[in-house]
Amino acid sequence: MYLIPCPHCGPRAQAEFTYERTTDSVVDPAGPVGTAMGTLFTRANPMGMDDEIWRHTYGCRAWLVLTRDRLTHAIAAVRTIGPEALP
């Protein structure tokens, strides 16, 4: 079980979080059809760092981007996304 450093709540157990998807699999609803299906069905599966979208479901409920090593599970960076993260 990972120890995820939530920017709002501090380090918390993975059990509090929900994995959503990788950032490169976010489909732009306004984008062209071909791109959308490529994003959905043909994606990279890197053996190393990747950016993933998680939600602190049983904590502050913020949406987060984790930069996580898929091989060692080391978490290099965490940032929030969503309205509160806007400048």
Place this chain on the structure above:
Amino acid sequence: MRGPYRAADGGETVSFSFDGVPLKARPGDTLAAALLANGIGLVGRSFKYHRPRGIMAAGVEEPNALVTVGEGGRAEPNTRATDLFVYDGLVATSQNHWLSLSHDAGAVIGLASRALPAGFYYKTFFGPAKRWLRYEVPIRRAAGLGKAPAERDPDGFAQRAGFCDVLVVGAGPAGLKAALDAAEGGARVMLVEQDAVLGASLIRDPEAGRDPAWIEAAAARIRALGGRILTRTTASGYWDHNFVTLAERLVEPGAIPPHGIAQRLWHVRAGKVILATGALERPIPFSDNDRPGVMLSQAVRTYVRRFGVVPGRRVVIATNNDDAYRTADALAEAGADVVAILDARPAGSGPASPYPTHFDARPAGVSGTRHHLKRVTALVGGREQGWEADLLAVSGGFVPVVHLHMQAGGKLDWNEAAQAFVPGPIAQACVTVGGAADPPPAPPVTPAGAPKKSFVDFQNDVTLADVDLAWQEGYRSVEHLKRYTTLGMATDQGKTSNIVALSRLAEKQGVAVPDAGVTTFRPPYTPVTMGVLAGTAAKSAGAHVRRLPLHDAHARHKPVWQPTGHWFRPRAYPLEGETTTAAAMREAKAVRQHVGLTDVSTLAKFEVSGPDAAALLELVCATAVATLKTGRGRYTFMLREDGMVFDDGTVWRIADDRYLLTSSTGGADRMATHLSYVRNTLRPEMRVSVVNVQEHHAAVALAGPRAKAIVETLTGGEPPRHMSAARATLAGVPVLVLAASYSGERAFEIYAEATAALPVWSALAAAVAAAGGGPYGLDAMDLLRIEKGHVLVGGEVDGRTTPDDMGLRTMLNKAGGYIGAAGLQRPALSETGRLQLVGLEALDGAILEGAMLIAAEGETPHGHVTAAGRRVADEGSIALALLRDGRARHGETLIASSPMRGASTRVRVAAPHFYDAAGERYRG
């Protein structure tokens, strides 16, 4: 008969029973020690061949001596007799025999073991199905480890979090020293030991380390410095980010816990982990090496020194290393006769020995009774020699316990001198110390004797011949070998067997052992009970119960409850002596003829508000939302990104910049997450607020020809017309009245604050009763919606259906821009051959839900029945179905076949609207 194998001191005070025979033990004995002390050699039968098996080891690695301990719900099968401390009243029974332990009918299989070679399961189950039918009964009777208890476990289980700077696993000399050093260095220390005592190896080998008194002094010092020491606690899993789960036994298996809690699972997050897990001894393969009386050398020494039990009087020792000579010393000190040491190494190896010692000597076979060993033969310099002996202690070298290291993502290095894998590089903050890091040298031993009966995995009855056969049949990778032979599976996970089998595989491949590969060790290290994983949730099987705001009002009618998700909803409200089916039909008829009311509080509900509310909903809903006028509502559905229907519901514009979105009960949590995802990650710039109000509002649906009059009377005003919303006051409670119909009749959904809903329900229920109706449950709702052709998420909407498949294409937002619009344009979704929603009318009999639609018996199905019911009007059998190109096939006759239930019905394909297709009734 043999006498007890223990030096008499009259100190036996604990009573226990094995297979119903009352026996005595000493406090501190393991069950294995107590059985050996009582001269019991035969303890169980092996898994596959039912061969007689005794005790082989003295720890958790024991593959043979598995017993069921305890009775009733406390019965725990597959408990290792070597990892179970005897308590007063312990009840243990042997396993895997059919008739009795001594006289096992299944052992005949052992005689005919040719019938069950490696890969047996593969060959049998890939063969004709009829063959399985023939084998099933004897296989089911013979196979399986132990029996799961049928009763509920009466004990409680707990879970607890733990945090420390240093977690030390294993309290042998190395672990104790490491824990002491860390504690003295100011670290918060946890030291865990699976045994009941600390420093057990110092008791076994006092000359090898420190004075046993040092153990207590070290432990006391660690505790004084604030460290926590847990015994009977196994580090069962090592996960990411130095998270380790510990399974702590508060009482021995099968015992009654004095405070109700039998076991505790610790969730420990450690700064650093020190693995002092030691090494396991490996056996030596030779013919019949699984017979009672063949034991591991260190285990023998443990029984002698720690438990005062001498497992044999005349002993042969077979080894390839120096350690076994210490076993000879221990046995000799205890008065046993060491008749021979067989050292596989060349002459001049090993320490000076006062015993008859033979070099270049390997055991080749043993013989004896089911219960005891009588004779040992060996190849000494290529020549066969024999000895009368009742115990053969073997040592094939030592395998470091690298399980946790590997679970933590560590790599393994090969130690050629020890012929063993040792911990290699690891990314987590973890080190291995002591014997687990540095096993003693032990050269390979070439097996002597027939490979057919030379066991490598005792627990799974895998022999050298099985490894050879797997190789011969092309199962040559280590992973294939494991699956094909079942090597390294079950409770011991190959603790004693892996290296011997890998060596054989490497030999076949002509490569070094590390190049043959190694299987991955996965948690748990030793078996963990399901109860402790569930913790306090064990009693509820982990599920919570969500009660309707109007639960008590329903309960007064004594409904049949139906779990839907975590909710308990009324399925039907049967009258005295009425069946559920009859009640549902009566309730549905009341709705059609008069009026009924039902609780729909569990529907998902979201309030979407703000200047961009319409824009957000246009993205989420596949139907047009922005054109909706204030005070109006619309049926809607949502798509996944790939274009499949995700959920459906209604959307209501309750104010200019405020909408209420409802969707299905079962998809409520999923929809909440989806909306949150869309709002936060796709449209963070939008000025919109999405609030989940599912549990804020209770909702009651009122349906039937008299519904309108009731709303009119109770609210004192004109009810909203179909698909319109109005605020009103009902029974003194402010309510939102939505005119929407799921049943096909004139209907309203009345929303009230959950805590204030009871007067609303009561007033409506009274009015409904006066109008000749009553409450209706989920079954009646289903009858009504099937007849009306309304789809259900989880039924017709099964994650594979598009709006077009459902017949909803005309409702799609022409402007596009909604989630799933792109996915819908995939060519395959507009090709012919898709399953489309149709209705079915039975021509004879009754249609069964789940039935396959076929043109003739034995043919490939064209589709399946998603929901079946009786017509409310005349009780004829109808159904909804997904049928290939169904819309073009109205009028066709098919067979709805359900072979498993032995039923088939002729059906006519029809439009999925059986009732009031023009929609005159609900507009009323």
